[in-house]
Amino acid sequence: MPDPTPGITLSAATVILSDRVVLDSISLTLTEQRIGILGRNGSGKTTLLRLIAGLIAPQQGSVRLDGIDPYSDRKAALAAIGILFQNPDHQILFPTVEEELAFGLIQSGVSQAEALARVHQALAREGRAHWAKEPVSNLSQGQRHYLCLQAVLLMQPRTILLDEPLAGLDLPTQARLARRFADLPQRLVTITHDPAAVAAADRVLWLEGGRIAADGLPADVLPAFTAEMARIGERDADADLTR
Numbered sequence: 001m002p003d004p005t006p007g008i009t010l011s012a013a014t015v016i017l018s019d020r021v022v023l024d025s026i027s028l029t030l031t032e033q034r035i036g037i038l039g040r041n042g043s044g045k046t047t048l049l050r051l052i053a054g055l056i057a058p059q060q061g062s063v064r065l066d067g068i069d070p071y072s073d074r075k076a077a078l079a080a081i082g083i084l085f086q087n088p089d090h091q092i093l094f095p096t097v098e099e100e101l102a103f104g105l106i107q108s109g110v111s112q113a114e115a116l117a118r119v120h121q122a123l124a125r126e127g128r129a130h131w132a133k134e135p136v137s138n139l140s141q142g143q144r145h146y147l148c149l150q151a152v153l154l155m156q157p158r159t160i161l162l163d164e165p166l167a168g169l170d171l172p173t174q175a176r177l178a179r180r181f182a183d184l185p186q187r188l189v190t191i192t193h194d195p196a197a198v199a200a201a202d203r204v205l206w207l208e209g210g211r212i213a214a215d216g217l218p219a220d221v222l223p224a225f226t227a228e229m230a231r232i233g234e235r236d237a238d239a240d241l242t243r
């Protein structure tokens with residue numbers, strides 16, 4: 001029976017990859033609309049995102065997404081959650097824009113004709129009806145990112161996971177996408193190494209070595225994170241000099 005409380009719950013969730021504890025007994029309840037997961041390279045952010053999305057299962061503990069187990073109940077998980085990966089080329093499967101956008105809908109049981117109709121409506125709403133037959137390979141990186149966002153939105157998930165959503169995009173594209181994200185009614189979970197990307201979040205979790213190092217408002221977590229990253233950077237620089 002699904003838990004009527006919407007949100008993401010991890011109970012002592014541990015992920016071990018190749019004999020290595022990558023996430024160490026994490027317990028969390030996330031109910032805020034804008035959640036940031038912040039950490040440096042290798043801290044476990046992508047693994048946490050994959051765990052929440054049900055792409056991997058914890059070796060110990062449990063994960064619940066709006067009351068369902070996202071790993072074992074894939075159909076419910078696909079309706080509940082969408083992921084925008086950092087690299088759109090890891091997400092795009094089809095040669096044309098309309099095929100790419102229709103795929104998720106068709107997978108979820110919508111007829112091909114209905115899926116294409118919804119795709120064309122969505123493109124028209126975005127002022128991009130002319131994109132329908134366009135080869136995806138003709139789109140820039142920023143446009144492919146935007147295409148992937150449209151593909152996620154067409155599925156109308158309640159939660160969207162964003163993996164470094166603005167990395168590698170030019171400043172106008174970053175500003176446009178940030179505005180789009182801010183306007184979305186969905187719960188957004190953003191993973192990033194960049195404190196600025198989660199400055200407006202309702203809650204920020206700082207992940208370090210597969211554990212939650214801090215959890216709170218951006219005003220409390222971000223200065224501590226930034227200071228610690230500067231301290232680590234200085235230490236590494238000193239180590240280089242003494243080599």
Ligand SMILES: Nc1ncnc2c1ncn2[C@@H]1O[C@H](COP(=O)(O)OP(=O)(O)OP(=O)(O)O)[C@@H](O)[C@H]1O
Binds near residue numbers: 044
């Ligand atoms: N399949 C795997 N087998 C073994 N170790 C892994 C595997 N996948 C990830 N790891 C390790 O788990 C740790 C966390 O990786 P993860 O990709 O979750 O970090 P991240 O915070 O997303 O890093 P980045 O910011 O660099 O993308 C890293 O030390 C990584 O080497």
